[in-house]
Amino acid sequence: MSTILECKNLSKAYGNKTALSHIDLALESGHIIGLLGPNGSGKTTLIKLINGLLTPSEGELYIDQNPVGIESKKIVSYLPDHTYLESNLKVREIIDYFKDFYDDFDEIRAYDMLAKLQINPSDKLKTMSKGTKEKVQLILIMSRRAKLYVLDEPIAGVDPAARDYILDIILSNYDEDATILISTHLIADIENILDEVIFIKNGQIELTSSVDEIRESQGKSVDALFREVFKC
Amino acid sequence: MPWNLTSDRPIFMQIIEIIQLEIISGKYRPGDKLPSVRDLASEAAVNPNTMQKALSELERSGLVYSQRTSGRFITEDVKMIEELKSSLAKEKIHEFLENMQKLGFQKEETIRLMTETLKGEEL
Numbered sequence: 001m002s003t004i005l006e007c008k009n010l011s012k013a014y015g016n017k018t019a020l021s022h023i024d025l026a027l028e029s030g031h032i033i034g035l036l037g038p039n040g041s042g043k044t045t046l047i048k049l050i051n052g053l054l055t056p057s058e059g060e061l062y063i064d065q066n067p068v069g070i071e072s073k074k075i076v077s078y079l080p081d082h083t084y085l086e087s088n089l090k091v092r093e094i095i096d097y098f099k100d101f102y103d104d105f106d107e108i109r110a111y112d113m114l115a116k117l118q119i120n121p122s123d124k125l126k127t128m129s130k131g132t133k134e135k136v137q138l139i140l141i142m143s144r145r146a147k148l149y150v151l152d153e154p155i156a157g158v159d160p161a162a163r164d165y166i167l168d169i170i171l172s173n174y175d176e177d178a179t180i181l182i183s184t185h186l187i188a189d190i191e192n193i194l195d196e197v198i199f200i201k202n203g204q205i206e207l208t209s210s211v212d213e214i215r216e217s218q219g220k221s222v223d224a225l226f227r228e229v230f231k232c
Numbered sequence: 233m234p235w236n237l238t239s240d241r242p243i244f245m246q247i248i249e250i251i252q253l254e255i256i257s258g259k260y261r262p263g264d265k266l267p268s269v270r271d272l273a274s275e276a277a278v279n280p281n282t283m284q285k286a287l288s289e290l291e292r293s294g295l296v297y298s299q300r301t302s303g304r305f306i307t308e309d310v311k312m313i314e315e316l317k318s319s320l321a322k323e324k325i326h327e328f329l330e331n332m333q334k335l336g337f338q339k340e341e342t343i344r345l346m347t348e349t350l351k352g353e354e355l
Contacts, residue, residue: 030281031281032279032281164277167277168274168277171273171274171277171279171280172270172274176280188239191239192237192243192276192277192278192279192282193277193278193279194279195279195281195282211243211282212242212243212244212282212285215239215240215241215242215243216242219240219241220239220240221239221240223239224239224240
């Protein structure tokens with residue numbers, strides 16, 4: 001097993017407001033990891049740093065031994081918390097874009113998943129419900145054969161039944177040596193698919209542990225522990 | 233349909249128990265092939281690594297064996313399955329007796345009550 005992501009003393013400040021403060025973190029390949037923290041704890045800042053949308057104020061960040069840049073973007077598949085797709089496009093047209101953009105995009109896989117969820121590739125995004133749009137985006141992201149998937153709140157906008165579908169998309173479409181980093185505050189819904197969790201609080205890592213370790217040593221779920229750690 | 237897992241105990245232990253039960257109850261018969269880790273994980277809606285851990289544990293206990301290329305199979309050792317069955321049954325009985333004790337029933341009373349209840353059901 002190798003390290004897919006490494007942060008060394010990583011900090012990010014917006015003006016005089018610190019969003020992330022001296023983070024040291026290493027993620028192993030082949031795991032599904034939950035990045036858990038309340039609103040404003042620094043989850044999205046960390047994710048944007050990983051994807052090169054922000055630059056660190058201090059410290060270093062490596063993805064598969066490379067600094068963030070062209071090389072890292074080839075192997076990181078990123079689902080942002082807002083959509084960036086043109087809503088006038090048909091799903092089929094967006095798939096063509098992705099095919100052009102990413103060498104590792106697997107078109108067959110994308111169409112398979114769309115068929116499985118009964119989404120018509122000829123539909124335009126703007127005619128779809130919020131939940132269906134989120135499914136389409138996730139299908140696009142998971143159709144890349146990436147080494148690291150970074151999913152920012154993949155289940156926040158959809159109903160509980162659709163959440164099961166989304167988790168199934170995630171589980172059945174990642175390669176065994178790929179890593180998935182999922183940020184969310186809906187812990188109970190995704191707890192069973194996680195290997196490990198990272199609790200992030202006020203820009204600092206509060207805890208990293210495996211899910212079964214937490215259950216074994218604390219006798220409670222990650223969700224329950226989260227509520228305790230982040231009690232207001 | 234995801235498996236019914238509780239949130240306060242390690243997931244791999246619960247998976248082990250569920251598969252044990254499926255073997256005892258005959259859903260899987262001796263010598264049957266188990267689905268792949270990936271398919272089982274997807275069915276249970278759990279992480280494949282967790283499913284892998286549970287299956288390795290079952291393998292270690294001998295209830296399941298793997299063949300390098302063709303997958304995992306249920307043991308053909310019927311005696312072992314029978315032993316597991318009776319040990320789980322004893323566990324359940326102990327649990328039940330403990331609960332009855334919490335309600336204030338001693339063993340003799342519990343047995344008398346059980347006999348009465350069973351007679352009632354027969355009528």
